[in-house]
Amino acid sequence: MRDVTYLRPGNVRDAVQLYRTTPGCRPLAGGTDLMVMLHAGTLRPAPRAVLDLWSLPELKGVRRANDVLEIGAAEPYTGIIGSRDAQESVPALVAAARTIGAAQIQNRGTLGGNLANASPAGDTLPVLLAYDAVVVTDRRSIPIDEFFVGYRKTALADDELITAVRLPLGRDVVFRKVGTRAAQAISKVVLAVSREPARIAIGSVAEIPLRARRAEVALERNDIAGAVAAVADDIRPIDDVRSTAAYRRQVTQNVLRELLDAFARG
Ligand SMILES: Cc1cc2nc3c(=O)[nH]c(=O)nc-3n(C[C@H](O)[C@H](O)[C@H](O)COP(=O)(O)OP(=O)(O)OC[C@H]3O[C@@H](n4cnc5c(N)ncnc54)[C@H](O)[C@@H]3O)c2cc1C
Structure with missing residues (x-):
């Protein structure tokens, strides 16, 4: 930790340049994931420099621009x-943001960090999938659908920085997180669903946040029971410290049924 060089670029251009040319460099946004990993010494390889993005105005x-x-x-x-603008256009993302950590984490944690960290339990990630966000x-x-390529692995190149996330306007998405508590809990299961177009995105049930493709096909036919049955084959939950695979499978189906029934009632 003591041997890490701290780099503070003044703009994105300089940040990109530093990232490309500094060996062993890691971007630092809010630091709510990175600092924990740095202190725990769990980053492999251990970073030799951090590139502070936090204060870059760009x-x-x-902001709303045309249709995004x-x-x-x-x-x-x-x-x-x-x-x-976010409350009006992407209320499901606002709802997800409200469930992340407590005020201290919400004051520092960022979408760029949630994306690049690529935890299967990242709460904004199913929401971004349900909106067909663009990174x-x-x-x-990068279409969000192509962003998660493996357990905590993304499509980003080694020296590539996320600068923004774009979401379409006018899509009705609902969000539900199931954790041990109402707040300060890592998700056992987290879902985001859009009825039109049919998008069912789920976190904490596989090595990546995923789209439930079979369930989406059933939903396109308005077959709610079919979607609820099919989702069990879309997910690949495991037993871990937070929950069991059986629990996650059952809860995914229950929550999906609730959300789709709510859509059907209007
Ligand atoms: C107490 C606590 C509670 C938490 N609760 C939740 C929760 O409920 N739900 C949840 O989803 N997460 C939770 N987290 C995890 C964390 O807060 C989020 O993942 C947050 O979004 C990370 O954003 P950050 O800006 O702090 O990322 P950082 O820690 O700065 O960075 C995280 C990773 O992303 C990389 N990175 C950051 N920005 C960029 C960029 N622009 N381009 C490329 N790479 C980048 C970094 O190099 C690092 O690998 C919690 C963490 C803590 C400590």
């Missing part, structure tokens, strides 16, 4: 929760 803000809502990669959850980086746009 990575902040929530764009959220800066280093905008903290508090900014998303407090944004009128914008310093060099390209």
Whole structure:
């Protein structure tokens, strides 16, 4: 920890340059994941430098542009929760942000960090999948559907920075998190569902946050019972310290039924 060099670029261009040219460099946004891992010494390889993105104005803000809502990669959850545009356009993301940690974590944690950390239990990730969000980086746009490529692995290149996330306007998405407590809990199961187009996205039930494709096909036919049955084959839950595979399977089906019934009732 003592031997880590701290780099503080003044703009995204310099950040990209430093990231490309500094060996063993790791981006630092809010630090709510990274600092925990640094202190625990669990990062392999151990970073030799951190690149502080927190204060870069280009990575902040929530703005509406044409038919999308764009959220800066280093905008903290508090900014998303407090944004009128976000409340109106992507209420499911606001609902997810409200469940993350407590106020201290919401003041520092960011979407860019949640995405790059790529935990299967990351709470915003199913929501971003249900919205068909686009991850914008310093060099390209990545459809969220192509972003998670393995356990805590993303499509980002080694020297690629997330700069923003774009979400379409006008999509009705609902969010539900099941944890041990109403607050300060890591998800046992987390779902985000859009009825039109049919999107069923789930976290904590596989090595990546995933779209339940079989269940989505049933939902496209308006077959709610079929979607609830099919979702059991879409997910790959495991037993771990937070829950059992059997519990996760059952709860996924129960919550999906509830959400789809609620959509059906209007
Ligand atoms: C007490 C506590 C409670 C928590 N509760 C929850 C919870 O309920 N739900 C939940 O989902 N998470 C939770 N978390 C995890 C964490 O807060 C989130 O994942 C948060 O979104 C991480 O964002 P950050 O900005 O702090 O990321 P950081 O810690 O700064 O970075 C995380 C990872 O992303 C990389 N990174 C960051 N920004 C970028 C970027 N722009 N481009 C490329 N790579 C980048 C970093 O190098 C690092 O690998 C909790 C953490 C703590 C400590």
